[in-house]
Amino acid sequence: MCGISAVALLLCFISAQCGSPDASRLVEHTAQSFRDAVLSGKTSFIYFGKHVNPAIKAFIEQLEMSAHALEDYGIVVGKVNCSKDSVEKYCTGEEVMKKTYLFRGADVLRSFDIDTVFDVNAIVSHVLFSVLFTEVRYVHTPAELLAVERAAKGKMDIVMGHIQVLGLPEHRALMEAAFVYGAKYQFVQTTGAPLLKHLGVADPTSVQARLWFLHCRGVAHRSEPCPHTLMRKPLTTINIHTFLQLMEAPLLTEAAVDPDEVKVVYNHLNVPLLFLFTQSETLQLDRDTAESVARRLRGEVGVVLIHRDSHRVKTPLKHNAAYRLPQEEVRYFSLKKVEELIDLFREQLFQGTEEEEEEEEEEEEEEQDDRWSSLDVLDDEVAESVYRDRGVMLDTEAVTKLTAETFSAAVTQNGLMVVLFYVKWDAVCVAFLQSYVEVDDALDDVSGIELAYVDCGEWTVVCSDQNITSFPSVLLYRPSEVPQRYRGMLGTGSLHRFLLLSQVPSPTSLSSSAEVLSFLEGDLYNTNSALSPVRVLGLYSPADTDVVVFEEAAKSLRGETLLGLFVHEEAERWAEEHSVTLPALLVSRGPGILREAHSLHSSTPQELISYIQSTTLDPFPELTVENLPWYLELEKPLLLLFVGAEESTETDQSLKEIQKAQSTRQLDSSLPCWIHLGRTPAGRSVLEAYLGFVPPLPALVLSQLATGGEVFHFPPERPLLAGTIVQWLKRIDDGQEQPAGVVSDAVWGPPVPFYDFLAVMDEEAPGYAAQRSPKTKPGGKRGSERGQERNPAGRGETETAFNPQTPPAHTEL
Amino acid sequence: MELVLAFLCLLSFISLVLSVPGHHHGDNSTHHHDYCVLGAGPAGLQMGYFLSRSQRDYIILERNAGPGSFFQKYPRHRKLISINKIYTGRQNKEFNLRHDWNSLLSDRPDLLFQRVSRDLYPEADTYPLYLSMFESELGLKVKYRTDVGRIRASDLAGNKSYILTDQHGTDYKCRVLLVSTGLWVPEQVDFVGSDLVEGYESVSTDPEEYKDQAVLILGKGNSAFETAQSILGRASRIHLYSPSPVRLAWQTHYVGDLRAVNNELLDTYQLKSLDGLVEGGLEDIAIVRRRREEGKMRTGKKRPATSSDRKEQFYLTLSELLDGHDGNKGANITAENLPGYHDDNFSLRQPYDRVIRCLGFRFNFTIFDGLARLPHSTCARGRLPAVTAWYEGRGTSNLFILGTAAHSRDYRTSAGGFIHGFRYTVRAVHKVLEQRYHNNAWPATRLSTSQLLSWILKRVNEASGPYQMFGVLGDIILLQGAHCEYLEEFPVQALPHFSALSGRRISEHGLLVVVMQYGLNHTNTLGPGRAESEWTKAWKSNFLHPVIYYYPTLPTEKDMRQRPVGWPLPRPNAVHHMVEDFLTEWDQPISHSQPLRRFLEYCLKTDLRAFYAESCFRLSLTNHKPPLFCRQGYLNKEGFVGNSHLWQHAREAGLMPAHQGSVIPADDGLFSEYLPHAGAAVTSTIDFDL
CATH class of the missing domain: 3.40.30.10 (Glutaredoxin)
Incomplete structure (x- = not known):
């Protein structure tokens, strides 16, 4: 339906003279007819004027023409002579009026300065653009x-x-x-x-x-x-x-008749046709070729694949292709390369667009040339930043450099010995060395911690003895203890904090209820409170043997979390206070914040470690570069609030609303969290990737990262309240909300095309990289003694030739 | 597994008893061992070390009173030409072995040859000394003065075991026989007058004995040149004669070819100082003896013959010219019997005072009897036994050939015939034994795939095995998705049998093989364009450089047989040459690391770039599956953070979004930009009091 009317409409344009050309469609409104027109609810484009000067006269002419054009779109074009009929609001003002108005019913969709809508094209384009505002x-x-x-x-x-x-x-x-x-x-x-x-x-x-x-x-x-x-x-x-x-037409048409008889949509569209011939033996191959040609010529040329096997095809075999320009005869030719075809159409048959084409082809060539030279540009952000730093020598003097000779003595001395194992060809290692030196600087006045490093490119035996299979690796050595591998972020801050926290024994044994309180309130080890406000306390009755599990787990978590252990008769009382049974875990997030309590069930140290780690997670975290991995592990959809760098009450309010919603447990299916774009600038890129633009902040987004990959944007015009959030989430669940974006599920393949040495060899030295044919004897080529051909007394053929008359011609080298 | 071995031993013993009724069984002079190593040379002791380290039941049998007796006598002129480079400027023990051609492998860092000699080309006497030290410090079980004269095999259901009999009639019954007897039988060519020729093994090494003598040396190898060099200042004329032209080690990269250490004669030849090289076959020549006066016209006056006149001289001629004469008779040699008579400018027309044979050595095949008989290899004129790619004798299962005798695998190409090469093949054979007889799979290092690039660079920059045994031993990487297994120094010719030999499986991700290779060698060794510096042309590299082959599945025997000419491996699905490096340091970001990374990316079908934690943060939130580096590092809570200085570079390079890393400075202490991670909860600036 639509298509037919569209064609009709367009044909109408082509003839350009639908209806009578003379009759002006421009409606001259009186005040009354203007009111009627507006009330009819139609879309109308109206000019209000008083005086007529030459410029206005020219405009009116254009307006008259546009009336004709816009009629087809159901838009009535009119003018009001304000000097005759004054329409309030529009006829007041200056002497010469320079505004036109586009009405939909009584509403003004837009007003235009007549300088903008200066001619019929401008009028039609602007008016249609305004009308189609939501669609285009x-x-x-x-x-x-x-x-x-x-x-x-x-x-x-x-x-x-x-x-x-x-x-x-x-x-x-x-x-x-x-x-x-x-x-x-x-x-x-x-x-x-x-x-x-x-x-x-x-x-x-x-x-x-x-x-x-x-x-x-x-x-x-x-x-x-x-x-x-x-x-x-x-x-x-x-x-x-x-x-x-043409875009609608099939990419490739197949036919079983001669080119003259082929009837396709292209015939009506006055588009050149290209015919390629095929037979059943080569059908698949030819079809692929034809499709690739068709793809390249799409929109310019229709491609038809003709099956020669049909008896109706009489085209002689010497031709394998033909073309027909609109209103011309079919011309046959025979073709060797696909490139010729493209040339034929692009360069010879479409003379008009030649210039532009050339430009593009040049561009392509350049691209080809650039392709490999650009391979010498580092595309790895870490490698490149290290490479850009190659002129700078890092001052590593403060950090001890260990060798095979000094290593074992160094790691058995008193205190904590931290050793970085690195190789100089790994960019991450070289870059991390900078952070490592920074940590060393920062720990200068801390006694009991020493930092050292080993170059595994030189002291390979030291590194293999320590089972280093990953670079960089940081190991912590304490006297008579198994080395502990540092499993945190490789960054100055993380390592620094980890080492400081590592100084606190894990677990910290607490002997009285007073100490327990002081531990939980952050008074004990208060210097570390800034590093880790979270404190975890294990409560065990003195009879419980499972306490070793806790001790084991605490040892592994050393440096990560502050862990206390209270094995005492009074543990019972602490447990009761928090309405749990022994053994139990108390988690304190700082003084004055309600402590959480969990009963423990017997488990392995590994299970207990994961459990402790999960209890220390924040229920409504600010996602940062450093903590995101912990939260992504939960594999929940993220209910993410992006907040701007500037403090604003709106931000505070939004955060509180989400917490409010969370406290009703209606957000449990997702992880409510937020990103501060000031502290975590990468959040801006995330937001942009989700939505395609950065909306006003704060912006609430539901990212179904692990499930489905759709991203929903909380409508910014709606108030961000606990209730509306819950409603919105429900609508998403019910499939009533449209996703605003998606999380890419693209596979991270090789970032650049492969430089194929085999292809280069095959081209430059044919046969060099080819497998031998089974006939040639293997191994015959190697180690052949080249001198033997010239050896007269040696073997075979020369031997018989030798006689006293033709004495051996001994050759010198 | 030990039990299985013992059981098999027992079975073979029984079968032996049955098949040899006359044998004195029950005789207390029969010894049983799982492993018998024949010969206490460098290869035998090297294998002894590995067997001892894995605590196997083994014995090394040596007929002489000490280890490495070959070196007591050879090289005759007592200078080793194996490089003993002590100062490399490096501390890396593995790397330094690339330039130490004499030491054996062990876990003792100080058990190196440099302890006995500081010379670049050491005195030959130091070698037995070194071997003694190696044997005693490691406590290897060697039985000296045990001369095994006969080796027989017993075959039980295709499973062979071996009985060795020594000079006292003592039998050694061995489940596995490791033959490391070396090559010591002087190679001789049968021609008329070959008995008139002195041999390298017995010729005098005193230059004074060659004063003003014309010397013909048969052979153009290192022993020929070594002999020539020692007499260069005394002999009047030295001619070297053999079928093939001289092959120079510095041109062919084969250390068995003529080393520049010995090549002074090339100088005197090319500067026309009376010495020379001639090519010609050996089988059809004849050496004839002729007194000086012979053929002289008798004048009737008989002058008393002087001693010099009397002296016999030797002529080189051709057997055809002798007309049925037995050259040995000597008396009737006439001018017609000599080539100079027919061809007046024949190069070797002048007589010689001495003819010396320097044709090298061959394997002693004679002690192997019956089922233990070893077939000859087709290369090296049959001087070597034929072995499989894992050095087992062809047709003699459970018998392995080690050391120089195993050189047929890489004759004239790699270093398998030399200490600095076969110490690695011995290690490889030991790993094969461990898998086959004790079910201990080939040792492998398990790596995260994101660490693979770094690990390959580590190996190509330090590994000595693939460096010395280029084209023969290669590292195998078994790709397994997120992880891979790295196996060192596998004999690549044995790839079709990889799973059986190594006890490891190939996954559907395929495998990589890292080998070192010399190039096409088509250019002048010292001429312009001899070295390539453009990584895109790395495949044209002439010098030793790493090459990595990618196969989705193991190549078959047929693929291996039909491999391209001059290649160590069949055509792979993809290959990467790392461009040769003047310093042999393949660690540069643009020329070495990035091209290799892109090759690995192609083979692994994944992005292997490294990312800062902040980039991983972004990619983890916007991708279902972020890049591997982020998955294995960042998402594993071990992301790499970096610092603002580095981020600045990355931003300027356009590799990081402009606003990333530009953190608003806060005022809470030293590392304000690093917020505490989750384990430490979050200190928010926003007040959450509800």
């Missing part, structure tokens, strides 16, 4: 386009127009197409250069209006990009129409 997406950055693409994948294709200046005929053509095809395709308009780069245009400044078709409907996998086709003709209504028809 205006995008500026690649991220915004990607967001549109994401939403369209698997659903509909996208038509994207790049318009340099609004109001020109190209803009009008795009808007007219959008009006007609808006229900079928997602229309996107852009004026920005960044997107052109994104679509592979090298020099965005030189580019005129362009149109791309993004084939999103067929994309099943959301990590795949939508392939796109560029319209290679000027942006006119008829060209766009033809182009969109």
Whole structure:
């Protein structure tokens, strides 16, 4: 239905003379007829004027023309002569009125300065753009386009127009197409250069209006990009129409008749046709070739694959291809390379667009050249930053450098010996060495901790003796204890805090209730309170033998968490106070904060470690670079509030609302958390990746990272209240909310194309890398004694030739 | 497994008893061992060390009174040409073995050859000294003065065991026989007059005895040149004659070819100082004796012959010219019998005072009887026994050939015939034994895949085994997704039998093989363009460089047979050459590390780049499955944080978003930008009082 009417409408444009040309469609309103028109609910575009000067006169002419054009879109164009009929609000003001208004019913959709809507094209394009405001997406950055693409994948294709200046005929053509095809395709308009780069245009400044078709409907996998086709003709209504028809047509048509008889949609569209011939033996191969040709010529040429096996095909065998330009005869030719075909169409048959093509081809060539030279650019952020630092010598003098000779003495001395094992060819090691030196600096005045490092490239035996299979590795040595591997973030802050906390014995044995209180309130080891406000206390009755499990677990958690142990008759009382039974775990998050208590069930040290770790997690954490892995392990959808760097009451309020919702236990299916974009700037990139843009902050997002991968954005216009959040989550559960974005499920493959040595060998030295054929005797080539051919007295053929008349010609080297 | 071995031993013993009824069984002069090592040379002692370390029942049998008796006599001129480089500028023990060609492998860091000699080319007497030290300090079980004259095999259901009989008739029954007898039988070629020739093994080493003598040396190897070099200042004329032209070790990269240490004669030849090299076959020549006066026209006046006149001289001629003469008779040699008569400018027309044979040595095949008989290898004129890729005799299961005698696998290509090469193949054979007889799989290091790049770089920068045994021993990496297993120094020719030999499985992810290789050698060794510096042209590297092969499945025997000419391995699915390096340090980010990383990325089909924790944070929140480095590091709570200085570089390089890493400075202490992690909960600036 829509298609037919669209064609009719467009044909109407083509003839350009639907109806009588003379009759002006411009309605001259009186005050009364204006009111009636507005009340009718129709869309109308009205100019209010008083005096007529030459400029206004010219505009009125254009307005008259536009009345004719816009009629087809159901938009009535009119004018009100304010000097005759004064309409309040619109007729007041200056002498010469320079405004036009677009009404939908009584509402003003937009007003335009007549300088903006200077001619018929500008009027039509601006009016249609305003009318289609919700349907045509205006995008500026690649991220915004990607967001549109994401939403369209698997659903509909996208038509994207790049318009340099609004109001020109190209803009009008795009808007007219959008009006007609808006229900079928997602229309996107852009004026920005960044997107052109994104679509592979090298020099965005030189580019005129362009149109791309993004084939999103067929994309099943959301990590795949939508392939796109560029319209290679000027942006006119008829060209766009033809182009969109071509995009709809099958990529490759197959036929079993001679080219003359082939009837395809292309015939009506005045598009050249290319015919390729095939027979059943080579069908699959030919089909692949034809498809690849068709893909490259998509939008310009229709490709038909003709099955020669049919008796109706009489084309002689010497031709394997043919083409037909619109309104011309079929021309046969025989083709050797696919490239020839592309050349034929691009360079010879489409003379008009040649210039542009050349430009693009050059670009491609350049790309080819650049491809490998760019391989010498480091694309690893760590390797590159270390490489950029190559002129700087790191001052590692303060840190002890251990050798095979000094190692064993160093790690058995008193106190805590921290050893970094590194290799100099690993960028992460070299980079971490900087942090390691920083930690050493920071621990200068702390006694009992010494830092050292071993170069495993030189002292390979030391490192293999310590079973180092990963670089960098940090091991902690204490006298007569098994070395402890540091399993935290490799960063200055994390290691520094870990080493300071490691100084506290784990577990800390507490002997009285007073000590327990002091431990929990943070008075004991108060210097460490800033490092770790969380304290965990094990409560055991003196008879319980499971206390060793706790001790074992505490040893492993040394440096990570402050752990106390209270084995005492009074432990019972502490347990009762917190309404748990012994053995139990008390978790304190700082003075004045309600302590949590958990009963312990007998388990292995490993299970207890995980349990303790899980109890110390914050129920409503601020996600940071350092703590995210702990929370991702929970594998729950993240109910994530992004808050800005600036303090604001709105932020505080939003955080409180989420806590409120959380306290009702209605958020249990997800992990409520927040990211402070000031402290964690990477959060901005996360938000942008989720939504395609950065919305006003604070922004609430539900990221189903582990489940499904969809991202929902809490509507910013809705108030962020506990109740609305819960409602919103319920609507998401019920499938009533549209995802605003997705978490990429793309596989992290090789970031650059593979440099294939075998292919290079095959090209430069054919046979060098080829397996021998079974006939040639193996091993015959190696170790052949080259001298033997010239050996007269030696073997075989020369031997018989030897006689006294032809004495041996002994050769010198 | 020990039990199985013992049981098999027992069975074989019984079968022996049955098959040899006349044998004195019950005789207390029969010894039983799981492993018998024949010969206490470097290879035998090396194997002894590995057997002793794994606490196996073994014995080393040696006919002489001390170890390494070959070196008591050879090289005749007493200078070893194996490099003993003590000062390498490096402390890495493994790396230093690349330049120590004499030491044997052990876990004693001080048991190196440099303890007995500081010379770059050491005195030969120091070698037996070193071996004695090695044997005694490690307490190896060697039985000296045991001359095994006969080796027989008993075969029970295809499983062979061996009986060795010594000069006293004592029998040694061995489950596994490891033959490390070396090559010591002088190679001789049968031609007319070959009995007139002195041998390298017995020729005088006193230069004064060669004063003003013309000397013909048969052979152009190191022993020939060594002999020539020692008499260069005394002899009048030295000619070297053999079928093939001289192959220079510094051109062929094969240490068995002529070493520059011995090549002074090339100088005197090329500067026309009366010495020379000639090519010609050996089988059809004849050495004939002729007195000086013979053939002279008798003038009637008979002058008393002077001693010098009387002296016999030797002529090189061809057997065909002798017309059925037996050259040995000597008396009737006429001018027609000599080539100079027919060809007036024949190179070797002048007589010689001495002819010396320096043709090298061959394996002693004679002691192997019956089922124990060893087939000859096709290479090296049959001087070596034929062995499998894992050095087991062909057709003699449970009998392995070690040391120089096992050189047929890499004759004239790699270092398997030399101490600095076979010490590694012996180690490889020991690993095969451990798997086959004791079910101990080939040792492997388990690595995170994100650590693989670093580990390969570590190996190519220090490993001595693949460096010395280039193209023969290679590291095998079994890819297993997130992890991989790294096996060192596997004999790559045995890849088709990898699973049986190593006891390890290949997963569907395939495997990588890291070998060192010399290049095509098509250019002038010292000419321009001899070295490649562009990594994209690394496959044209001429010098030793690492090459990594990727196979999704194990190559078959057929693939191996049909491998491209000159390649150590069949055509893989993908190959990576690491460009040769002047300093042999393959650790540079752009030329070595990144290209290798990209190759691994291709083989593993994954991104192997490293990321800062903050990038991992972003990628972990926006990707279902972030890059491997983030998964194995960051998400494992061991992310790499970095510092603002480094982030600045990454941002400037455009590899990190501009706003990332630019933390707003806070005022709470030293490391304000690092918030406490979850284990330490969160100190929020926002007040949560509800």
